[in-house]
Amino acid sequence: MIRFDDVSKRYPGGQEALSHVSFNLAAGELAFLTGHSGAGKSTLLKLIMQMELPSSGQIFVNGQNLRKLSRRQLPYYRRGIGLVFQDHRLLFDRSVFDNVALPLTIAGYDPRDAARRVRAALDKVGLLHKEHQNPASLSTGEQQRVGIARAVVNKPAVILADEPTGNLDPKLSAEIMHLFEQFCGVGTAVLIASHDLSLIRKLHHRILVLDQGRLVHGMDGDR
Amino acid sequence: MARAPRRDRRRPEAQRTEVHRSDPWRGSTGAPVGRKLSWFEQHQRTAVESLLRLLSDPLGTVLAWLVMGIALALPLSLSLLLANLQGLAQNVDEAGTLSLYLEAGLEPMRQQALVDTLSQREDVREVRLITPEEALAEFERSSGFNDVLAGLDSNPLPPVIVVTPQSLEEEVLVGLQSYVAALDGVDVAESDLAWLERLRTVVSLASRLAVLLGFMLSLGVLLVIGNTIRLAIESRRTEIVVVKLVGGTDAYVARPFLYSGLWYGAGGGLVALFLSALFLFVMSGPYSRLIGSYGGDAELHGLGLTNGFLVLVGAAVLGWLGAKLSVVRHLRAIEPR
Numbered sequence: 001m002i003r004f005d006d007v008s009k010r011y012p013g014g015q016e017a018l019s020h021v022s023f024n025l026a027a028g029e030l031a032f033l034t035g036h037s038g039a040g041k042s043t044l045l046k047l048i049m050q051m052e053l054p055s056s057g058q059i060f061v062n063g064q065n066l067r068k069l070s071r072r073q074l075p076y077y078r079r080g081i082g083l084v085f086q087d088h089r090l091l092f093d094r095s096v097f098d099n100v101a102l103p104l105t106i107a108g109y110d111p112r113d114a115a116r117r118v119r120a121a122l123d124k125v126g127l128l129h130k131e132h133q134n135p136a137s138l139s140t141g142e143q144q145r146v147g148i149a150r151a152v153v154n155k156p157a158v159i160l161a162d163e164p165t166g167n168l169d170p171k172l173s174a175e176i177m178h179l180f181e182q183f184c185g186v187g188t189a190v191l192i193a194s195h196d197l198s199l200i201r202k203l204h205h206r207i208l209v210l211d212q213g214r215l216v217h218g219m220d221g222d223r
Numbered sequence: 224m225a226r227a228p229r230r231d232r233r234r235p236e237a238q239r240t241e242v243h244r245s246d247p248w249r250g251s252t253g254a255p256v257g258r259k260l261s262w263f264e265q266h267q268r269t270a271v272e273s274l275l276r277l278l279s280d281p282l283g284t285v286l287a288w289l290v291m292g293i294a295l296a297l298p299l300s301l302s303l304l305l306a307n308l309q310g311l312a313q314n315v316d317e318a319g320t321l322s323l324y325l326e327a328g329l330e331p332m333r334q335q336a337l338v339d340t341l342s343q344r345e346d347v348r349e350v351r352l353i354t355p356e357e358a359l360a361e362f363e364r365s366s367g368f369n370d371v372l373a374g375l376d377s378n379p380l381p382p383v384i385v386v387t388p389q390s391l392e393e394e395v396l397v398g399l400q401s402y403v404a405a406l407d408g409v410d411v412a413e414s415d416l417a418w419l420e421r422l423r424t425v426v427s428l429a430s431r432l433a434v435l436l437g438f439m440l441s442l443g444v445l446l447v448i449g450n451t452i453r454l455a456i457e458s459r460r461t462e463i464v465v466v467k468l469v470g471g472t473d474a475y476v477a478r479p480f481l482y483s484g485l486w487y488g489a490g491g492g493l494v495a496l497f498l499s500a501l502f503l504f505v506m507s508g509p510y511s512r513l514i515g516s517y518g519g520d521a522e523l524h525g526l527g528l529t530n531g532f533l534v535l536v537g538a539a540v541l542g543w544l545g546a547k548l549s550v551v552r553h554l555r556a557i558e559p560r
Binding site: 102 | 473
């Protein structure tokens, strides 16, 4: 579902954020991406989101070669990826329901059809009863769950999460991680950047370790 | 794409709410959610949402409308006044005649011949001959110099032909004037239409001013709307980044701002229409007195339904353009980082 083929990323300053990274994440697979800060985790996620372009190498997501993606196609490509942020990035000018509905609204779905899917997503994260509230009134853990509901609402082929438990205590973190485990079950590839090593070791999933831009653990067949 | 394994069947049926009768999570990834809205429906929704968003800040929005309305009302009112004056210049009936003073000793037969020639012209509506005797009698009646006139040996007044032109269009008048001046037997051709010429000159001068003013103030409106939209874009930066990351196209992101511009413009146009109606109301009294004294159509005419609608549409387009300028400049610059 996600395939990196000898991908390197150098920033204009000459600093190499990623160096010859290759891996393949299959559909329905969950993997953690870890490493010290500055090891290239964010860069790797940004490359998948096409917020940055690789300096060399090729990336395939959902069968699509990202090098061949035009600016016009970019939004449609991004609709196939559910993104969870560390700071959840919810919009406080609308309700929980409308936040989760955002990807469907953008895709132009009839609100009546979208509502079913939004409620299902909220139910998945256990917040159906709070759909009318403003996200600002929720706890940090709940906000993150709303962020997850928004990421999964259109059933993306790929879910990316950037330090989704960065601001949460261990108990909430574990809950959030279990939530992600449910989604990879439905054929979605899930890639979670996290430096919470003690938590992710317990979960028995593939762990990709980056060190100074190099993939040092978790290559294909390296379990 | 892989089929999704059918999970989520662990929960007992009884616990399932209405929502899950057909579990939306069952299908494969990327399965369609349902019907998509048509292009028209999407635009309709955005248009309404944009308007509601503007109305949620009533003070700011009304202020913006006033700024635009006043800027647009100025050239609009001026051009309305000018349109009225121009119409006036076409329609003054009584005031517009040419007086041909004939040579003093011209025989009556040749006087009549001149009258006949003039009557046959298409650009002449009416020709009236005033003989020296009639002129003298008129003069006696109106001046009261009876004694002085009685002391004269002969009638000093020349015969006069009064020509009323068919229309007061500039071309017709100029042609007729040069024609009669060159006629044999005509001593002096005098026009009492000089004031009309002057009015026309003033009107054409003022028209240019109105166009110039309209152009500059429209540009001002464009920039005001552009700036208002720029601020709106700035204040919704976070939202724009999120929308772009979850797959909003450039057009989708731009749409609400373009509609905001449209509503700002249309509101400004409405204010401008109201202000120019107020202007007409205030001006109509003095105008009637002034123009009535020249024997013209003393009523000040308004914009009319069609033109009013056109002004509204024009203002809305202006607003949309202002927003477009801002969107092109600022929206593309906001990219997720």
